[in-house]
Amino acid sequence: MSNTRRLDATGRERTPSMADVAAHAAVSAQTVSRVLSGHPNVQPATRARVLASVDVLGYRMNSAARALSSGRTRTIGVVVLPTIDYSGSAVTHGVESAARRAGYAVNISTASSPDPAAIAAAMTRLEQQSVEGIVLVVPVPTGTDAVEAIARRIPTVTIDGSRTDSSEVVAIDQFEVGRLATEHLLELGHPTVWHVAGPDEWLDSTGRTAGWRSALDAAGRDAPPLLHGDWSPESGYQAGLLLGRIPEATAVFVASDEMAFGVIRALHELGRRVPEDLSVVGVDDIALAAYCSPALTTVAQPFGEIAALAVEHLLRRIDDPTAAPTSTDVAAQLVVRASTARYSGAAAEAGESAPR
Known part of the structure; x- marks a missing residue:
């Protein structure tokens, strides 16, 4: 020695x-x-x-x-939005894990807002760090000239975002997410389904809303007024306070589990029982969903699989920058738990008992 x-x-x-x-x-x-x-x-x-x-x-x-x-830095970059919601954190963690298994380090750059100019600025910072490729964990429209120019120079994959001519997309069909959730509630006999959507600028939100509307249209049901949240439990709570005062509301599709937790809390406070008076479906299937009271029915998104596929796509682009961009859709899955039940008609018939 x-x-x-x-x-x-x-x-x-x-x-x-x-x-x-x-x-x-x-x-x-x-x-x-x-x-x-x-x-x-x-x-x-x-x-x-x-x-x-x-x-x-x-x-x-x-x-x-x-x-x-x-000539290789063995480093990829990840652009994220300034949010603390579970889905964004889960995908970022999945990208880091998949990159590490492939022998790559990860640099993270946070865009100051969902604005495409802020996303381009975050990509530029990563370019200056000589990353070999970029994963955009930004489910918002990004198809601007600035983003496109960077994606032409550096292999780029977007998770649940908009596709440019030079980037690839790995995504869950959010239209299908909304359709699955809404059809589940309609199959339970509910006359219609209310919806608490996310912010309009998010593609996740608009896709789920479109699936909700389509399922109602296909069933010949009128769509109730749309409610909006900002992905936070607090915004779900505020929406729940409104829903809980609408006697004819017997089923609601909420665009994220975290907002659904807020909805359920508000309904409990107003004396509306879940699912006896109002059935609730969320999206994501985060770890806490199974431990909500009652356990939350939700549309699961396989964040680890999405992240691993994004890294796989990116490394393929890094190894062959001339390859034509391809995209992959990942299937969502409905997970039925105790927060949904068959429509009994009792709540509509006893509307005078609902809180006002």
């Missing part, structure tokens, strides 16, 4: 260098660089000797040296 120790001028042990590896393996520093960068023109025996010296000395190439020797 003592013959592998390297000391600096003060006598302290120092980190081994590439030159140390070259001396130990009896090769040139250029050969070591070629081995570590995966260059094909190295004899197998020489490669094995260099790698053995790397192990013996405990040599680790830093990221700057790796980028210089290979």
